Amino acid sequence: MVKSDLHNPEVSDNDVMPKHVAIIMDGNGRWAQQKGKLRTFGHKAGVDAVRASVRYARTNGIQSLTLFAFSSENWNRPEEEVGVLMDLFSLVLNSEVKRMKKNGVRLKVIGDTSKFDDKLVAKIEKAEALTAENSDLVLNIAANYGGRWDIVNACKSIVADVSDKTISPHEITEELFSKHVSTEGLPELDLLIRTGGEHRISNFLLWQCAYAELYFSQTLWPDFDEAEFDKATACFTSRQRRFGLTGEQVTNESQD
Template sequence: MTQNKMPKHVAIIMDGNGRWAKKKGKIRTFGHKAGVESVRAAVRFARQNNIESLTLFAFSSENWNRPAEEVGVLMDLFNLVLNSEAKKLNKNDVRLKVIGDTSRFDQKLVDKINKAEEMTQHNSSLILNIAANYGGRWDIVNAAKQISEKVASGELDSAQIDEHKFNQFTSLADQPELDLLIRTGGEHRISNFLMWQCAYAELYFTDTLWPDFDEQAFQLAVNDFADRQRRFGMTGEQVETK
């Protein structure tokens, strides 16, 4: 595959952990733990294929509505992964960034997030974004709040606000445009994930449950992406003659 056919920024909705566990006669939280290996596989694939940014939907703002036990396990798992994986990411030149409203997390978890981000901040082989307590509408509203504060303080003139300026206040402003959004688990929706960033992204849905999503499954998604013609509002003929 030629490099210009490889997406620079891939996002994944990691769905199907609970159903995977149920199929094996296990409780839902067993599937969340099994999904950690698929995260490692996705990071390996991204690094090996020179993908610049990988954004994983770990915990949505709506996930707080799940059973308290499951939410607790997800928080414990997030803590565990930060403890065990941050040094490995740093060793492999991966920069970690957590996007979302972290104000709802306990201070110990916030401190671990800050420590991991600081440790890896100068790495450049891959940016791994973990979306935690994240929602696409929250991201847009949060950007709007920041812009309104700038306007109110006189730092920004409202006439200067356009799509480019607005984007500068969103969670992934410093990274490549989103090229490919993958959702595992068979559902065909984006579930309030990266709504602003998805404007021109290619969408790929697979029935594969997240714990079964390995490097081969990632390759299939990338191959599908490479076969598509991205027109960005132009005609196919215009794209072909560029």
């Protein structure tokens, strides 16, 4: 693993660094308001934080980075703000996809894209196809995404398979269910970060969060740089992940 100069060398071990990190990118609007600007100014500034997070993930051997860009509830925001977010998504796809292709980043958009206009859907599909062979980092953009939607969508898919007799009800397990959610094929979620000082997960990756470590940062998203990301992963590597075992069991297993 290529170690970041920022990271503590005592804990920057490939065995303990998270393989899959998700981030709720919160605080764009408040960041802009603190500067006397419109909320939309903060969303545009947040693009630099996305670049920094992708750069940090690639440098530190994180395999998958999932960013919560637009929730299914965000449609209820002011129409102008929603319009700016959609335009910004389209512009970023145009400006960043070649860079992702060059840097080995595979783009995947997770969420219900049926509510997006045809031009945006076409751009998403083109970007996904262009980066499909990349393997250094999988960048998942959760757009029009909700954790409950993800679970319901998985249930519908499984019910369809049962109806088609592809599977039988007694074959439904947690492992099978995980193959029907939007993050299928990716490593288990290790670390969920939320910026902006709030302490909730806001209907994000509900199934995937079962054993994820949670980290809440006071930093507003446009100010979340590589140093802030490093603080989150350093906190992660300092924790003992027990998965239902006792601390003594985990310690004994690690010594075997």
